[in-house]
Amino acid sequence: MKKFFVLLVLFALPIIAYMFFASGQNNFAKLPVLTEEVNDVSEFQDLEGNTVTFKDKISIVAFFGEKLDDLKGNTFNLDQKILEKYYEFDDFQFIVVLPEVAREEARKFKEEFSGISETQKWRFVFGTPKAIKETFNSFKTPHTLQGTYTPYVFIVDKEFNLRGRDDDEDFGKVYGYDSRSVAELSDKMNDDVKVILAEYRLALKKNNADRENN
Structure with missing residues (x-):
């Protein structure tokens, strides 16, 4: 009986451990969708x-x-803690939504920053305050615009979904990341960008493997 129990433990424990870690990987493989479309x-x-x-x-x-x-x-802060780490990815982009009146200032701003950042990867886009508010409101976050400004930055995926955290230990749900906070960008946002990039890389590998098998 003792031998049987020892053998059972020896065989069962690795299987249980594998199932536990595999389950954890599945749980953390995707960054939660907070707002669709x-x-x-x-x-x-x-x-x-x-x-x-x-x-x-x-x-x-x-x-x-x-x-x-x-x-x-x-x-x-955003460039140093987040953007410069991921510029090499072709499917990664930084979009700054601005009102039309900021067009010329944005041009100068981009030129000034070009000496310390890859500003050619920055996409400044311009619209009316009304259109900007409609776009922002579609994110359905608890944050508000002050005119056309908020310090929070957001992650939007390839299918037009807002991604973030739904069980953060500090805030509960994280819809956006405060660009004024180096700690928040370095810890929470950096981790989340890694997760979503890994998610798409894994999906791409799986699709390529499926094609080869077919």
């Missing part, structure tokens, strides 16, 4: 007059209002 930004145009879209891209989205000069700290 947010409004696209395809009705807005960038500095060159081109259309920009969330489709097929993992987008970091900011609504930084008119006074960009006052937001150098926010943008620098």
Whole structure:
């Protein structure tokens, strides 16, 4: 009986451990969807007059209002703690939604930052305050716009879904990340961007494997 019990433990424990960790991987493999089908930004145009879209891209989205000069700290934090780590990914983009009146200031702002950042990967898009509010409201977050500005930045996936946390130990749900807080960007947002990038990489590998098997 003792031998049987020992053998059972030896065989059962690895299986139970594997099931536990496999379950954990599945639970954490995807960043939760908090809002489905947010409004696209395809009705807005960038500095060159081109259309920009969330489709097929993992987008970091900011609504930084008119006074960009006052937001150098926010943008620098975001660039250093998040953006510069992921510029190499072709399906990753940084979109800043601004009112039309900020167009010229945005151009100067981008040129000024070009010496310390890969600003060619930044997409400034412009629209009316009404259109900006409609886009922001479609995210369905507890945050509010001050005119056309909020310090919070957001993760939108390739299918137009807002991603974030639904069981954060500090805030419960995390719809957006405070660009004023280096700690929040370094810890929470950086981890979440890693998760969503890994999620899409795993999905791509699976699709490629399925095609090869077929």
